[in-house]
Amino acid sequence: MKHSQFTVPDHPSLADDGGVIACVETTQIVAGALLLTMAAPAGLSRDALAGRYFLVRCVEPTPWAQAHDWTLPLRRPLFVAGWRSSLADVDGFERWVLTTPTLEDAGIGWLATRKPGECIHLIGPLGNGFAFPPRTQRLALIGEPSRIPALAPLLHATLDQGGSVLVLLRAAGALDKGLRSLLPFAVEVHQEADDTQWRTLVREAMAWADAAAAAVSTHEISALAEAARGVRMRIKQGVVQCLVDARLVCGYGACLACLTPLANGRWTRACVHGPVFDLASLRSEG
Ligand code: FES
Structure with a gap:
């Protein structure tokens, strides 16, 4: 089979279809999470908030493969774990760290x-990320170890403005050394x-923190809500935000794979209205 007429992207660029070649x-x-450091075209990192995601096509980014290789037809989500602006690098590309806990x-x-x-085709960043007030000084990050890298940009932003960060890991055994080495020394x-x-x-973390960011499995959200109620008597809007478990497939609200239940009894599409939600919208006052 002859494909020599196609140009194989071998450098970061914007794809003709509006996607990104990284x-x-x-x-x-690290701790069960995949972390990919990627070179990417300049100009996108300003939109890459913690909790936002890219959808990646798991196939070579050649026109032939994009059109004909459907071995892995569904895109997979990768969350933003960090980035460095193009200004920091002589080659003019940004560096993104993308992660998945699965x-x-x-x-x-x-x-x-x-x-x-090797280059891959991404679309994004998509969805709504974490949005805490800029004056947040005490931040708690709560999650299973494999989900913590997706919260890492919050951690660095809080430390950079002189705040404190507490990380609570829901796991048995010893602390994963790779994860500990990713977390700055100042983090408890x-x-x-x-x-x-x-x-x-x-509960103690919620009593201490101005704000909490959680990345936990769905069945842990009730425990978070109970802790929030125990400390503040009710689930106050804006204090605890959660990156939910949702099947992010199309990213545009079309396939309904990501339906997420809300406290008011309705369902919403996490790909466009999340995947970060305020805890108050996920669980009722109780
Ligand atoms: S991922 Fe398709 S509707 Fe949300």
């Missing part, structure tokens, strides 16, 4: 085996698996 520099697995998926497995220099980290101890930790 090129892998490193792949890393490794047991054929598409993510494909991404994890990308070699440095606690890890707990026991239900009762975990609830106590979350």
Whole structure:
């Protein structure tokens, strides 16, 4: 089969279809999360808030493969874990760190085996990210270890403005060394698996924090809501924001794969109205 008439993108660029070609520099697995450092065209990182995501096509970014290779037809979401502006790099490209907490998926497995220099096709950034008041000084990050990298941009923003950060990890065993090395020394980290101890930790964190960002599985959201009620008597709007578990597939509100239940009994599409939601909109006052 002859494909020599096609130009294979081998550098970061904007694709003709409005997507982005980004090129892998490193792949890393930390605490069960895949982290990809990518070179990307300049000008997009200003929109790349924590909690926003890209949808990646798990196929070579050649016109032939894009048109004919449907081995992995659905795009996979990658969350923003960090970025560096093009001004910081002599080659004029931005650096993005993108992450997913899910490794047991054929598409993510494909991404994890990308070699440095290989390019992939992304659309995004999409969705609504975390939005805390700029004066937030005490921030708690709450989640399973594999989900914490998706909250990392919040951590750095808070430390940069002189604030403090507490990280609560819902996990058994010892703290993952790779994850600890990703977290700045100034960050206080606690890890707990026991239900009762975990609830106590979350309550204490909520009492201490001005704001909390959570990235937990769906069944943990009720525990968060209970802790928020225990500390503040009610779930106050704007204090706790959650990156929810949702199946992000199309990113445009069309397929309904990401339907998420709300406290008012309705459902919403996490891809366009989330995937970050205020806890008050996910759980009622109780
Ligand atoms: S991912 Fe398709 S509607 Fe949300």
